Each structure stands twice: as structure tokens, then as C-alpha cells.
Amino acid sequence: MTGLGRRDFLTAGAGxxxxxxxxxxxxxxxxxxxxxxxxxxxxxxxxxxxFHGEHQQGILTPVQRSxxxxxxxxxxxxxxxxxxxLKTITERARFLTTGGxxxxxxxxxxxxxxxxxxxxxxxxxxxxxxxxxxxxxxxRYGLASAKPAxxxxxxxxxxxxxxxxxxxxxxxxxVCADDRDAVTHAVREIARAxxxxxxxxxxxxxxxxxxxxxxxxxxxxxxxxxxxxxxxHDAALMKRLVWAQGTxxxxxxxxxxxxxxxxxxxxxxxxxxxxxxxxxENMIGRRRDSGAxxxxxxxxxxPHYENDPTGDVIQLDAHIRLANPRTTASAxxxxxxxxxxxxxxxxxxxxxDMGLVFVAFNQDLDRQFVAVQxxxxxxxxxxxxxxxxxxxxxxxxxARDSSDWLGRSMLA
Amino acid sequence: xxxxxxxxxxxxxxxALVVVAVIVAVAARPAAVRAAPSSEVEVSAGxxxxxxxxxxxxxxxxxxxxxxxxxxxxxxxxxxxxxxDTTKVYLDLESIxxxxxxxxxxxxxxxRYRFVCLPADADPANGPTVRVGPAPPGTALTPxxxxxxxxxxxxxxxxxxxxxxxRLPALRQQVVAVAADAEEGDLPAAKRDxxxxxxxxETLGAAYGAFGxxxxxxxxxxxxxxxxxxxxxxxxxxxxxAADVVGPAQQLIADVDTLLxxxxxxxxxxxxxxxxxxxxxxxxxxDVLAGxxxxxxxxxxxxxxxxxxxxAQALAPLHDLLASxxxxxxxxxxxxxSTQQLVEGFRAADGTWTRLxxxxxxxxxxxxxxxxxxxxxxxxxxxxxxxxxTP
Numbered sequence: 001m002t003g004l005g006r007r008d009f010l011t012a013g014a015g016x017x018x019x020x021x022x023x024x025x026x027x028x029x030x031x032x033x034x035x036x037x038x039x040x041x042x043x044x045x046x047x048x049x050x051f052h053g054e055h056q057q058g059i060l061t062p063v064q065r066s067x068x069x070x071x072x073x074x075x076x077x078x079x080x081x082x083x084x085x086l087k088t089i090t091e092r093a094r095f096l097t098t099g100g101x102x103x104x105x106x107x108x109x110x111x112x113x114x115x116x117x118x119x120x121x122x123x124x125x126x127x128x129x130x131x132x133x134x135x136x137x138x139x140r141y142g143l144a145s146a147k148p149a150x151x152x153x154x155x156x157x158x159x160x161x162x163x164x165x166x167x168x169x170x171x172x173x174x175v176c177a178d179d180r181d182a183v184t185h186a187v188r189e190i191a192r193a194x195x196x197x198x199x200x201x202x203x204x205x206x207x208x209x210x211x212x213x214x215x216x217x218x219x220x221x222x223x224x225x226x227x228x229x230x231x232x233h234d235a236a237l238m239k240r241l242v243w244a245q246g247t248x249x250x251x252x253x254x255x256x257x258x259x260x261x262x263x264x265x266x267x268x269x270x271x272x273x274x275x276x277x278x279x280x281e282n283m284i285g286r287r288r289d290s291g292a293x294x295x296x297x298x299x300x301x302x303p304h305y306e307n308d309p310t311g312d313v314i315q316l317d318a319h320i321r322l323a324n325p326r327t328t329a330s331a332x333x334x335x336x337x338x339x340x341x342x343x344x345x346x347x348x349x350x351x352x353d354m355g356l357v358f359v360a361f362n363q364d365l366d367r368q369f370v371a372v373q374x375x376x377x378x379x380x381x382x383x384x385x386x387x388x389x390x391x392x393x394x395x396x397x398x399a400r401d402s403s404d405w406l407g408r409s410m411l412a
Numbered sequence: 413x414x415x416x417x418x419x420x421x422x423x424x425x426x427x428a429l430v431v432v433a434v435i436v437a438v439a440a441r442p443a444a445v446r447a448a449p450s451s452e453v454e455v456s457a458g459x460x461x462x463x464x465x466x467x468x469x470x471x472x473x474x475x476x477x478x479x480x481x482x483x484x485x486x487x488x489x490x491x492x493x494x495x496x497d498t499t500k501v502y503l504d505l506e507s508i509x510x511x512x513x514x515x516x517x518x519x520x521x522x523x524r525y526r527f528v529c530l531p532a533d534a535d536p537a538n539g540p541t542v543r544v545g546p547a548p549p550g551t552a553l554t555p556x557x558x559x560x561x562x563x564x565x566x567x568x569x570x571x572x573x574x575x576x577x578x579r580l581p582a583l584r585q586q587v588v589a590v591a592a593d594a595e596e597g598d599l600p601a602a603k604r605d606x607x608x609x610x611x612x613x614e615t616l617g618a619a620y621g622a623f624g625x626x627x628x629x630x631x632x633x634x635x636x637x638x639x640x641x642x643x644x645x646x647x648x649x650x651x652x653x654a655a656d657v658v659g660p661a662q663q664l665i666a667d668v669d670t671l672l673x674x675x676x677x678x679x680x681x682x683x684x685x686x687x688x689x690x691x692x693x694x695x696x697x698x699d700v701l702a703g704x705x706x707x708x709x710x711x712x713x714x715x716x717x718x719x720x721x722x723x724a725q726a727l728a729p730l731h732d733l734l735a736s737x738x739x740x741x742x743x744x745x746x747x748x749x750s751t752q753q754l755v756e757g758f759r760a761a762d763g764t765w766t767r768l769x770x771x772x773x774x775x776x777x778x779x780x781x782x783x784x785x786x787x788x789x790x791x792x793x794x795x796x797x798x799x800x801x802t803p
Contacts, residue, residue, distance in 0.1 A: 107501055108555050109791065
């Protein structure tokens with residue numbers, strides 16, 4: 001069953017209990033909805049994700065199947081040129097995510113658009129999310145005092161193997177769409193429009209698998225990944241976990257933005273595939289087939305750690321138990337994950353290069369991602385993964401209307 | 413009122429209603445590039461029926477119009493959509509085969525326009541004039557341009573060819589100097605003179621095979637076997653004995669002599685001048701910036717600097733043609749100059765250059781960004797200077 005697409009889900013799911021659909025990862029609701037969606041008329045496509053608003057798109061937006069993470073270094077010569085660059089990115093993102101027919105240059109220039117999506121650009125569920133890295137706030141653009149308080153060069157955790165040339169960057173573009181060609185097209189058009197203003201520092205593409213056979217999509221270790229994600233339709237919860245408030249130590253412009261963590265993690269899949277199933281499941285804390293916690297029966301069941309205090313069933317250093325102990329104290333450490341798998345070919349030894357582009361949105365980088373990451377230090381799973389790239393970024397507040405642009409309040 | 417008169421009046425009212433409805437529909441469309449037009453206008457493109465089908469009453473609404481142009485002749489045809497008063501062309505459909513259709517979209521503002529059909533072997537035929545009304549506010553109008561003809565391009569091509577020709581004797585002197593240095597065993601002098609000769613050559617616009625086999629012999633990429641400059645460069649910059657440099661240096665003189673002998677006969681095609689300015693920079697990005705044009709000297713940035721000088725030289729004779737056609741001409745010239753300034757920042761006081769591989773990530777990103785922006789700005793020059801027929 002390869003026909004499941006986000007667009008089908010959205011079309012069919014509009015009247016269904018959409019609120020529950022993405023709760024705790026696309027989850028149990030996705031499969032039955034998808035099954036009925038196959039009766040939907042062909043050619044029905046998702047409406048364009050709204051571009052304007054308090055927050056950027058691509059954060060709470062249901063995860064699309066294909067993504068590119070493009071870290072950029074700004075080469076603009078001045079603060080005014082940086083503003084021009086951000087306006088251009090906004091204008092391109094607005095057009096590409098809304099769709100339309102590019103203007104005709106007549107005899108005076110090559111075509112305005114690569115044509116990869118045909119004569120008229122279709123939205124294809126595209127979202128473009130722009131985030132700023134710590135280095136943007138160095139001395140070059142006079143932004144030092146505007147830096148989000150917790151933003152910094154990505155920490156090197158004890159189990160990391162960071163290659164700094166594929167870490168960090170002044171900006172991050174997260175480009176997601178239902179289909180791969182729409183992602184490629186958007187990256188290409190934005191790069192074309194911004195030549196001279198920025199250069200690509202690193203790029204990692206990713207994909208989300210369809211439910212196999214149901215529930216939350218699987219990562220490349222074969223396990224469902226993202227099951228316990230907070231409910232994006234719970235606005236109060238999002239306010240507590242995702243959106244920066246622009247108060248306290250944070251500059252006021254940051255309100256409505258979010259700390260955007262990207263970690264590119266290689267999975268040593270050959271090694272993993274030589275590990276017994278029960279050992280794999282003990283490391284994760286869930287059944288590989290159903291995604292159920294070892295203490296329960298179905299994917300979305302509560303693991304009830306209180307009934308397993310000494311880790312007889314779900315060992316105390318199992319990944320899900322360390323990541324989310326489900327205690328009152330850990331409730332505000334949860335973050336909104338939006339991960340993608342990557343498959344990058346082979347390394348020099350002919351070993352498969354694949355893994356996870358871990359993505360998380362946080363209200364408070366330290367209270368959430370960093371606290372959890374510290375707790376995961378030394379977990380048994382670390383023998384099978386190598387975090388090597390990514391960065392800490394801050395997803396800018398949204399553009400409010402057609403005259404607004406991403407980063408305006410940051411540069412105000 | 414007679415029956416005919418009543419009918420006429422009725423038709424008139426209906427037509428007025430339709431026009432109003434269309435105007436309302438067009439005006440209600442979202443601005444800019446959103447709306448796709450509801451239907452295409454079918455237009456004939458023959459010698460007898462050129463432009464027939466579009467606004468047969470001589471009037472059309474402004475804004476975005478889609479045409480389905482069909483060639484009704486038995487041979488290929490080219491079709492312009494031209495403003496009658498300015499002779500600017502807004503649409504150029506080249507090479508429509510006999511009986512074939514071509515689709516096109518154009519956004520027109522108010523004015524008088526007509527189709528012009530240019531059969532391959534016959535005189536152009538003008539279609540009827542259509543008076544077009546104003547476009548809805550916010551429409552991104554298609555820019556019009558008086559086509560550049562082959563005749564327009566002959567003087568710039570001659571001027572550019574003369575400049576290239578004038579540099580070849582200097583190039584020969586410079587490669588002779590390299591051989592002489594090597595014969596005297598003065599390798600530091602040979603390195604300096606080699607770089608002088610090479611950068612001279614790199615200003616000449618030999619991009620993308622413009623000099624044919626002679627260019628390949630002089631400056632073929634190192635990856636395809638060392639010839640010409642790179643055959644000298646490799647021993648010269650890898651610590652080989654002077655004797656090992658002499659042979660390749662003498663061969664380089666012979667290769668330059670071949671070019672000298674051929675060049676006066678090889679006129680620069682008028683269609684190539686605009687391409688040249690653009691492709692020199694594309695060549696620099698594709699080969700030099702990728703490190704594929706180095707055989708040990710680490711002088712990539714000197715080459716890029718020379719390429720940019722070459723692009724400016726190719727652009728210069730096109731100035732008068734471009735001034736009225738390319739609003740970004742000044743920005744293009746400025747981009748070439750500022751990219752050169754950036755690159756020349758990597759030349760030390762003693763004339764040596766930083767190797768490409770020695771640039772920091774940030775430095776490299778700045779060079780990449782500046783050069784690719786220059787290429788982006790030069791691309792329309794090639795499009796504008798594509799030689800077209802006089803309507």
C-alpha cells in the first residue's frame with residue numbers, strides 16, 4: 001500500500017477527529033483514515049499550507065513525506081543586505097508554498113522558473129521554515145543583542161562524533177513537501193533567488209516512511225519513531241512546549257518562534273541487523289512489530305513505569321524510558337519531534353550511510369532537548385548510532401501578512 | 413423597431429454584458445501571478461492568416477493572455493507578438509513546425525499589438541492590429557524588447573574579435589619568455605612568466621571550446637591528460653628540473669602559434685558575443701572553482717580574476733545594445749568589478765595568490781556567492797543578444 005499520501009489523509013481527515021490524528025505521532029488514527037481515503041477521487045491535492053501567521057509553517061504542520069535541511073552561511077555585506085536576503089527568502093517561500101504561474105520574462109531573460117513542477121507551480125504541501133543559527137548573531141550584522149538567550153553552537157555530547165563542517169550555520173531552511181520533486185524545486189528556486197547573499201554550508205535530505213503497516217512511521221532501525229509526540233492540536237500544550245514567549249531573558253522579538261534542533265544521526269545498520277530482536281527491543285523499550293511498550297499491548301498504550309519501578313520489563317536505561325520518564329517533573333521537558341529518515345548511499349568502506357535527521361522544536365532549548373540529551377548519555381543505543389551533524393537554530397516568528405517578512409522583528 | 417434592429421440591439425446588450433462580466437472577472441482576480449486564465453486564445457500563424465483568431469474585433473483586455481498558436485503553413489515559422497508603436501516584441505515563438513501548435517503566455521498592458529509571422533524562407537507577414545486595454549493592477553507585465561538582430565551584433569563581434577586578436581602577440585611573447593626562463597634554469601622567473609601568460613590567455617574568452625582544437629591544446633583540463641599550460645605547470649610547480657620544463661614550454665609556443673595562424677581567419681560569430689560574456693563565468697565556476705583546472709600551481713584565483721576581466725571585455729562592446737534593453741546592466745558591471753575586487757584580495761604583495769584549497773570556509777563561501785551572482789546577472793545578456801530576425 002503505497003498510495004497513502006498526506007493529501008489523502010488531509011482530504012479524508014477533514015471531517016474526522018483530526019485533533020487526535022497526529023497526537024502522539026500520526027498514530028493509530030492514520031491507518032483507518034488512509035484506508036478510506038483510497039476511495040477519494042484521484043487528483044485531489046492538499047491545500048497549500050497557510051504561509052502567514054503568528055508562527056511559521058512546517059512546525060505544527062503534519063509531517064510531509066520528503067524534506068531537505070539546508071544550512072546556509074550568509075555572505076551579505078551589510079545589515080541592509082541581510083534584510084534584503086530575508087525578504088527575498090520570504091517572497092520566494094510565499095510564492096512556492098502558495099503556488100502559481102511564474103511571470104514570463106519575454107525575450108529578455110532565461111525562464112524565471114526551472115519548470116521542474118510544470119508551467120504552473122503546485123504547492124504539493126510544501127512548507128519552508130526559516131531558522132537562525134547562533135553565528136548570525138556575531139558582530140557582522142549588529143545582531144549580538146538580539147540573540148535568543150539559549151542559542152549557541154551545537155553542544156558536543158559525550159557520545160557524538162561531530163564533523164563541524166556539517167554542523168551549525170547562519171541560517172537553516174527546512175523544506176518539506178509531499179513529493180521529492182517539490183522539495184528539490186523549492187531548494188533550487190530559493191538558491192537561485194539568493195545568489196550573492198548566502199551559500200550552502202551543508203545539506204541533508206530526508207524522507208518519512210508510510211505506516212508499515214499502520215501507526216507511526218518507522219525509522220531505519222525498524223522501530224516506530226515519534227509515538228509519544230505531544231498533540232499539535234492542543235494549543236495550550238504547544239504554548240507550553242513549543243513556542244518561545246519572548247519573556248524573561250529572551251528578547252521580545254522571539255515570541256512565537258521556537259528553538260529548532262536538528263541532529264543528523266548515522267545509524268550503524270549493519271551492526272544493528274546483527275543484534276538479536278530481544279536485545280534491540282530491550283534497548284528501545286518497545287516491541288519492534290507493533291510499537292507497543294514492552295509493558296503493554298498496543299502502540300499508544302501507556303508504559304506505566306510505576307508498575308515496573310526496577311526495570312524488570314522496560315530496563316531503566318531503555319531509550320523510551322530515559323527520553324520520557326513520564327513523571328510530573330519531566331512533563332515540561334517534552335519537545336515536538338518532526339524527524340526524517342535519510343539514506344545517503346555508502347561511505348568509503350562501502351558501509352551503508354543511513355540514519356535519522358532528528359528534528360525537534362522547543363520552547364526552551366536547555367529545559368527540553370538538552371536536558372533529555374544529557375539523560376540519554378551512555379544509553380545502550382549509543383553503540384549503534386553516531387550523531388555527526390546538525391545544529392541549534394531558532395525558528396523565526398511567522399510573517400503576519402503579505403507585507404511582512406521573516407526576520408523583520410529580529411532586525412527591527 | 414424592425415426585427416433585425418431589435419436583434420442587433422439584443423446582441424449589443426448581450427455583448428456588453430459579456431464584456432462587463434469579463435472585466436469583472438479579470439479585475440476580481442488576485443494580483444500578481446496567481447490566476448491561470450480560463451481558456452486559451454487560438455491564433456493562426458500563416459502568411460495569409462497571421463494573427464487571426466485573436467480579438468477579431470480589434471480589441472482585447474489587458475493582463476495575462478494564453479495563446480495557442482498554430483502554424484497553418486507547410487514549413488517552419490517563427491512568431492512574434494509585437495507592439496505596433498514601439499516595435500518591442502513581447503513573445504517570440506521560434507521554430508513552430510508545419511501544422512504544429514505552440515502554447516504561450518504573455519501579460520500585456522495597454523497598447524496596440526499585432527502578431528508577426530516569420531516563415532523560414534519568406535518575408536514576414538503582419539497580423540491585424542489589436543488594441544489592448546490596461547492590465548489589472550498588480551499584474552507582472554511581460555517586458556517587451558526590440559529584438560537584437562545579427563546585423564546589430566556584427567560591429568560588437570568585430571570589435572571583440574579585434575581585441576582578442578590584439579592580445580595574441582602579447583600572449584606569444586609571454587609564452588616565449590617561459591621557455592627562455594626554463595632554458596636559462598631560472599625557475600622562479602619561469603613561474604612568474606607562466607602565470608602572466610596564463611592569465612593573459614584566460615582573459616581571451618576561450619570558454620566552452622570557443623577556440624576549438626587550438627584552445628584544447630593550449631588549455632585542455634588537466635584531467636584529460638596534460639597539455640599546453642598545464643603540461644608546463646605540472647613540472648614547474650612540483651619541483652622538477654628546469655630541463656623538464658623546456659620541452660612542454662616549447663610545445664606551448666607551437667600551440668599558441670597555431671592559434672595565431674588560425675585566428676585571423678576565424679571570425680567571431682555575431683551570435684557568440686553575448687554567450688561569451690556569460691559562458692566565461694560559467695566556465696570559471698564549473699572548472700576553475702571546482703579545482704579541476706589546476707595542475708599544481710594553486711593559481712585558481714588568478715585564473716578567475718582573469719576570467720572576470722575577460723567577461724568585462726566581452727560585455728563592453730555590447731554596451732550600446734544592452735543599455736536600452738537590460739535594466740541590470742550597471743549592476744552586472746558592478747558585480748564583475750566587486751567580484752574581482754574580492755578575488756584580488758587573495759593576491760599577496762609579491763604577486764603570489766592564495767590557493768583555492770587554502771581559503772577558509774567563509775572566504776570560499778564569499779567567492780562562490782559573488783561569482784554565482786555574477787553568472788546569474790550575465791545570463792540575461794546571452795538571452796537578449798540571441799540574434800533574432802527583424803520583424
